[in-house]
Each structure stands twice: as C-alpha cells, then as structure tokens.
Amino acid sequence: MATIPITKRGAEKLKTELKQLKSVERPAVVQAIAEARAQGDLSENAEYEAAKDRQGFIEGRIIEVEGKLSAAQIIDPTQLDAGGKVVFGATVDLEDEDSGDAVTYQIVGEDEADLKHGLINVSSPIARALIGKEEGDTAVVMAPGGERRYEVVAVRYI
Secondary structure, three states, rough: OEEEEHHHHHHHHHHHHHHHHHHHHHHHHHHHHHHHHOOOOOOOHHHHHHHHHHHHHHHHHHHHHHHHHEEEEEEEHOOOOOOOOOOOOOOEEEEEOOOOOEEEEEEEEEOOOEEEHEEEEEOOOOHHOOOOOOOOEEEEEOOOEEEEEEEEEEEEOO
C-alpha cells in the first residue's frame, strides 16, 4: 500500500477520532442495539434498524481510520529542511498578482484540508502549482474562473 502523507497534527486528530469511535461510539451503539432488541419484535423495530445502521457506519469508519494511520507517513513541518522550497507541510504566504490580496496556506494531507483555516490538500490545483516554488517565484493556478497568478511572499516550516 502506498504511504499517505499527513502532518503530525493530522495524525493526532485521526488518533483522537479513533479513540472516540472505539471507546465511546462503539459501546453506545452496542447498548442501543441491546435496548432495541429488548423491545421484542425486530422485524418492525425502527430503533433496532437505526442502531444497526449506525453500528455499520462506526465499524466502517474505524477500519478506514486504522488503514489511514497504518499507511501514514507522518511529517512534522517544524523538522523540515527544504531550503526555502514549498513542500508538503510548508506554510506559504501568497499575494494575488491581480488583486493584491494576501493569503496564507499550509499544504496538508487530504483528511486535514480545511480551506476556512488555510489548510489546503496537497493534491489541490493550488498546492500542486506551489510545490517546488521558492520565495519570489510566481505560481500559476488554473482555477475554475480562469488562470490565477500568485507571488510566493514567504515559505515557513511551522
């Protein structure tokens, strides 16, 4: 199986989710199934069906998270020495060449991406355009609204 890049923070988030699923969600759904089963006839028991569906979702998510963690290549951005180049985990300050707007993004793994918090997926068009660039370079991004040009103002490993 191929490795999946993930930041140290992203790995901790997945581990926390896995612990929650195993120690809280799983026992709660087992209890809900037991209570629904105690009501008698299971053929027309909506609570039982809902609890079984929830159990299937939880078990599937546990398997998914465990698989991601086992294939994870955990990268600590503070330990990177990329010589000022934009790499996975780097935080990049950009300036839109047309509007002059300043934005800051950190390039992270698929599960960590959250544009509202400036976390962009490593496989997104903007991240792919930024990888390998250095301070002062221009990244050209093919966006849905057309071509966008960003100047790399700073590259940090935080």
